[in-house]
Amino acid sequence: MDVTLRVWRQDGPNRPGAFEEYFAPGISSHASFLEMLDIVNDRLTLDNREPIAFEHDCREGICGACGMMINGQAHGPQQGTATCQLHMRKFRDGAVIIIEPWRAAGFPVLKDLVVDRSAFDRIVEAGGYITVDTGSAPDANLVPIAQEAAEASMDAAVCIGCGACVAACPNSAAQLFTAAKLAHLNLLPQGQAERYIRAEAMVDTMESFFGSCTNHAECEEACPKNISIDFIALLNRDYIKAKWRNGRLAAQR
Amino acid sequence: MQLDAKIPEGALSEKWDSHRFSTPLVAPSNRRKFEVIVIGTGLAGAAAAATMGELGYRVRTFTYHDSNRRAHSIAAQGGINASKNYRNDGDSDYRLFYDTIKGGDYRSREANVYRLAQVSGEIIDQATAQGVPFGREYGGLLANRSFGGAQVSRTFYARGQTGQQLLLGAYQALARQIKAGTVNAYTRCEMLDIVVADGRAVGVVVRDMLTGEISSHSAHAVVLATGGYSNAYFLSTNAKACNGTAIWRAHRKGGLFANPCFTQIHPTCIPAADEFQSKLTLMSESLRNDGRIWVPAEVDEARPAADVPEDQRDYFLERRYPAFGNLVPRDVASRAAKKEVDSGKGAGPMKNGVYLDFAEAIGRLGRDTVEARYGNLFEMYQRITDEDPYQVPMRIYPAPHYTMGGLWVDYNLMTTVPGLYSIGEANFSDHGANRLGASALMQALADGYFILPNTIAAYLSESLGVDPMSTAEPAFKQVETDVIKRMDRLLDANGSRTVDWFHRELGKIVWEHCGMARSAEGLTKAISEIPALKEEFFADVKIMGEGDSLNQTLEKAGRVADYFELAELMCRDALHREESCGGHFRVEHVTDDGEAKRNDDEFTFVSAWSFEGDGAEPSLTKEILEFENVELTTRSYK
Numbered sequence: 001m002d003v004t005l006r007v008w009r010q011d012g013p014n015r016p017g018a019f020e021e022y023f024a025p026g027i028s029s030h031a032s033f034l035e036m037l038d039i040v041n042d043r044l045t046l047d048n049r050e051p052i053a054f055e056h057d058c059r060e061g062i063c064g065a066c067g068m069m070i071n072g073q074a075h076g077p078q079q080g081t082a083t084c085q086l087h088m089r090k091f092r093d094g095a096v097i098i099i100e101p102w103r104a105a106g107f108p109v110l111k112d113l114v115v116d117r118s119a120f121d122r123i124v125e126a127g128g129y130i131t132v133d134t135g136s137a138p139d140a141n142l143v144p145i146a147q148e149a150a151e152a153s154m155d156a157a158v159c160i161g162c163g164a165c166v167a168a169c170p171n172s173a174a175q176l177f178t179a180a181k182l183a184h185l186n187l188l189p190q191g192q193a194e195r196y197i198r199a200e201a202m203v204d205t206m207e208s209f210f211g212s213c214t215n216h217a218e219c220e221e222a223c224p225k226n227i228s229i230d231f232i233a234l235l236n237r238d239y240i241k242a243k244w245r246n247g248r249l250a251a252q253r
Numbered sequence: 254m255q256l257d258a259k260i261p262e263g264a265l266s267e268k269w270d271s272h273r274f275s276t277p278l279v280a281p282s283n284r285r286k287f288e289v290i291v292i293g294t295g296l297a298g299a300a301a302a303a304t305m306g307e308l309g310y311r312v313r314t315f316t317y318h319d320s321n322r323r324a325h326s327i328a329a330q331g332g333i334n335a336s337k338n339y340r341n342d343g344d345s346d347y348r349l350f351y352d353t354i355k356g357g358d359y360r361s362r363e364a365n366v367y368r369l370a371q372v373s374g375e376i377i378d379q380a381t382a383q384g385v386p387f388g389r390e391y392g393g394l395l396a397n398r399s400f401g402g403a404q405v406s407r408t409f410y411a412r413g414q415t416g417q418q419l420l421l422g423a424y425q426a427l428a429r430q431i432k433a434g435t436v437n438a439y440t441r442c443e444m445l446d447i448v449v450a451d452g453r454a455v456g457v458v459v460r461d462m463l464t465g466e467i468s469s470h471s472a473h474a475v476v477l478a479t480g481g482y483s484n485a486y487f488l489s490t491n492a493k494a495c496n497g498t499a500i501w502r503a504h505r506k507g508g509l510f511a512n513p514c515f516t517q518i519h520p521t522c523i524p525a526a527d528e529f530q531s532k533l534t535l536m537s538e539s540l541r542n543d544g545r546i547w548v549p550a551e552v553d554e555a556r557p558a559a560d561v562p563e564d565q566r567d568y569f570l571e572r573r574y575p576a577f578g579n580l581v582p583r584d585v586a587s588r589a590a591k592k593e594v595d596s597g598k599g600a601g602p603m604k605n606g607v608y609l610d611f612a613e614a615i616g617r618l619g620r621d622t623v624e625a626r627y628g629n630l631f632e633m634y635q636r637i638t639d640e641d642p643y644q645v646p647m648r649i650y651p652a653p654h655y656t657m658g659g660l661w662v663d664y665n666l667m668t669t670v671p672g673l674y675s676i677g678e679a680n681f682s683d684h685g686a687n688r689l690g691a692s693a694l695m696q697a698l699a700d701g702y703f704i705l706p707n708t709i710a711a712y713l714s715e716s717l718g719v720d721p722m723s724t725a726e727p728a729f730k731q732v733e734t735d736v737i738k739r740m741d742r743l744l745d746a747n748g749s750r751t752v753d754w755f756h757r758e759l760g761k762i763v764w765e766h767c768g769m770a771r772s773a774e775g776l777t778k779a780i781s782e783i784p785a786l787k788e789e790f791f792a793d794v795k796i797m798g799e800g801d802s803l804n805q806t807l808e809k810a811g812r813v814a815d816y817f818e819l820a821e822l823m824c825r826d827a828l829h830r831e832e833s834c835g836g837h838f839r840v841e842h843v844t845d846d847g848e849a850k851r852n853d854d855e856f857t858f859v860s861a862w863s864f865e866g867d868g869a870e871p872s873l874t875k876e877i878l879e880f881e882n883v884e885l886t887t888r889s890y891k
Contacts, residue, residue: 011802012802012803028526028527028529030526030527030639031527031529032531032637034531035529035530035531038529038531038753039529042751042753042754044797045751045795045796045797045806046749046751046795048797049797050797050798051797051798051805051806053803053805055319056493057318057323057325057492057493057494058325058327058328058492058493059492059493059531059532059534060328060534060535060633061633062327062328062414062417063323063324063325063327063328063492064322064323065318065319065323078636081636085633085636085637087636087637087639089639110463110803111802111803114803116319117319117320118319118320118440120320121320121321121322121428121440124322124424124425124428125428125429125431125432126432128425128428129383129425129426129428129429130382130383130384130425131429132379132382132383132426133304133307134300134303134304134307134379134426134702134703134706135375135379135702135703136382137375137378137379137381137382137383138378138382139378140337140377140378140380140381140382140387140395141337141339141394141395144389144392144393144394145389145393146389146393147389147390147391147393150386150387150388150389150393151386153384153386154386154411154412154418157386157411157418157421158412158414158417160417161320161322161323184384184386185384188384188386190381190382190383190384191384
């Protein structure tokens with residue numbers, strides 16, 4: 001198949017950027033979207049032009065490195081699918097495909113389609129962990145956890161940290177990412193001791209980088225792991241509680 | 254050269270305890286005086302850095318990713334082994350030790366493997382306390398599944414994303430230390446060389462991948478946790494950025510490289526669809542529990558799978574291995590599939606796969622049960638191939654997956670360069686010639702959480718009161734100059750072929766001659782072809798852009814450059830090892846019925862290779878493996 005790409009090209013941070021158009025003939029419909037970009041990049045190189053910078057690694061939808069806006073949609077048209085798992089058969093022959101980096105002030109562009117997502121790491125550093133030094137853990141079966149609780153925690157824990165939720169949000173809010181990490185830990189018995197400190201610290205850090213949530217639910221739609229916005233309700237609840245509860249009475253739940 | 258593995262004296266089960274007691278410690282108040290560099294933040298690296306941070310050491314981590322959370326450990330699907338014996342099915346440290354030694358075809362070190370089994374339970378405790386959401390029974394206690402190569406059920410799992418969840422646990426522990434200030438984390442920063450002075454590892458030279466700035470970092474000790482080298486084959490299940498540069502640079506600086514030819518080919522991957530294929534996708538081994546593997550009985554069968562009648566199908570694993578059937582270990586299953594495809598019976602448009610058929614399972618269990626067990630895998634398969642595995646059989650073929658070989662380390666996980674440690678897949682230590690499923694996560698976390706943070710104290714304690722070498726010293730400046738020269742050489746070539754073209758060509762050679770079946774003739778050919786290709790690469794590679802900004806092609810080129818040399822060593826090692834064992838299959842060494850034939854009399858040793866200079870042949874040192882506790886037997890799955 002033949003496709004035409006309009007790709008955002010930008011030399012570096014805080015540099016002007018622009019769309020450039022590339023005609024990509026003879027692409028197999030079995031190629032993945034990133035393999036199509038590989039082919040285009042090899043052709044650009046041989047044509048003495050700089051290849052398009054984009055992030056990717058595992059190419060099986062789990063590392064969270066890849067991600068771009070494809071025709072205005074984060075990770076493209078296929079639901080529950082990261083860019084690396086999208087295949088060209090999802091496009092028609094002759095299609096024009098517009099490719100942009102994640103668009104969010106919290107994710108500054110570094111080059112072409114590569115953005116800086118380190119704000120996500122800052123949110124986790126603020127409290128997205130359970131304090132347990134290596135070696136101090138009790139036997140793993142000491143605390144039974146209802147299967148439903150463990151499963152709900154896992155539903156949130158599957159987040160790959162790709163940033164599609166932020167990119168898809170009209171406000172560039174990071175509620176879904178933050179809520180997924182909070183819910184992963186706050187739904188487990190192990191996470192209770194630091195539950196409210198965690199909620200407060202993570203949400204406050206999030207707000208220093210990202211916009212506010214106004215319930216558009218675009219994040220859920222864009223999430224390659226289909227994480228539910230229900231977790232955002234949990235985040236809001238824990239955050240409000242964190243603001244008024246008395247930490248010294250933590251055992252009185 | 255003499256190799257001292259520093260295996261402690263005493264009974265197998267007491268070695269680790271007595272070793273910890275007898276090695277010097279660093280007092281809590283002194284730990285902040287020591288600086289440790291950790292390269293790589295996958296399971297092993299993140300676990301080690303977090304733990305050393307908790308202990309009070311000053312740690313710096315480096316990763317080429319944008320975040321510490323992305324290392325390829327994240328892609329591990331199936332699970333993690335531990336000898337908890339929660340199932341009361343006869344498991345024990347000794348049994349896990351025995352299974353691992355046997356599964357590795359008796360080419361690993363008893364003391365290391367036993368210690369691995371001993372700490373395996375603590376890993377599960379630690380991960381659970383961190384909030385890793387392992388699968389649970391209705392009663393709320395942890396669930397287990399069984400995995401290849403074991404008769405007990407000892408594998409803990411978090412859906413099909415165990416690696417992801419364990420890595421996030423380690424990443425979060427690391428994040429806590431970063432916030433606490435004990436760990437300084439450098440992301441988008443790639444280690445390009447190691448600095449050795451006065452015979453010790455004193456630091457590293459790194460490149461900031463955004464600005465291209467080359468800088469030096471010094472420390473009391475350096476830990477390499479940089480994973481394996483399966484991408485030498487180009488097409489593998491590894492992530493695209495996985496590379497052997499750190500361990501190869503360490504090798505060139507004096508680190509012996511052990512068993513490079515021991516690579517694992519995983520039997521259940523989706524076959525390549527075309528020339529442009531950039532990597533191969535693994536499908537969990539668990540599919541073999543219910544899927545039946547077959548090829549058409551006739552060469553060049555043209556009919557679609559559904560039209561091939563039952564009596565014209567060859568269920569070759571069930572036929573050849575009636576006792577284990579479709580559940581034979583990875584190396585055996587892979588070789589059997591290759592044999593069928595090589596004989597022209599391959600399935601699919603490129604005749605490069607074998608069928609994995611669920612029709613019988615769907616008939617027996619119903620579609621709903623099959624969907625409940627494998628739904629996510631079927632969906633993944635359909636996404637990639639556009640074929641519905643409920644309707645037509647899957648096509649699978651083996652792909653390079655894991656490398657058992659790596660830097661030689663002693664019992665303390667120190668390489669032959671004092672002060673330089675290697676942990677996780679980057680070292681060679683625990684899996685012998687073949688790794689069992691669900692053991693990679695176990696080893697990476699054992700090394701990172703429990704072993705290295707203990708053993709490193711002995712080395713550090715020697716330099717109490719001594720500052721790390723200044724990076725202004727000539728030793729560092731020289732390495733910086735070398736690194737810049739290497740990069741400039743790549744940038745200046747301005748040839749006519751892309752980096753990927755060369756990488757693919759290299760991969761073809763290595764796959765053909767040092768893949769699933771190896772022969773003296775093929776390996777000799779590869780050993781002459783690889784250096785020629787390398788020469789062509791330096792003369793004719795084309796890299797656009799500059800070195801002083803984000804340049805992904807340049808990054809890739811540096812890694813491929815090192816793969817040429819590593820691949821050559823793989824072939825040399827494979828040529829030298831005149832036996833078939835584990836993942837290493839030499840066509841000259843087979844039993845009368847075509848099975849792998851080990852040669853314990855002559856090859857019960859670890860091959861440890863020294864770098865002797867560019868263009869010079871590497872030299873071999875043998876670490877003889879002493880088996881005091883297990884008896885060497887022939888693996889049979891018939």
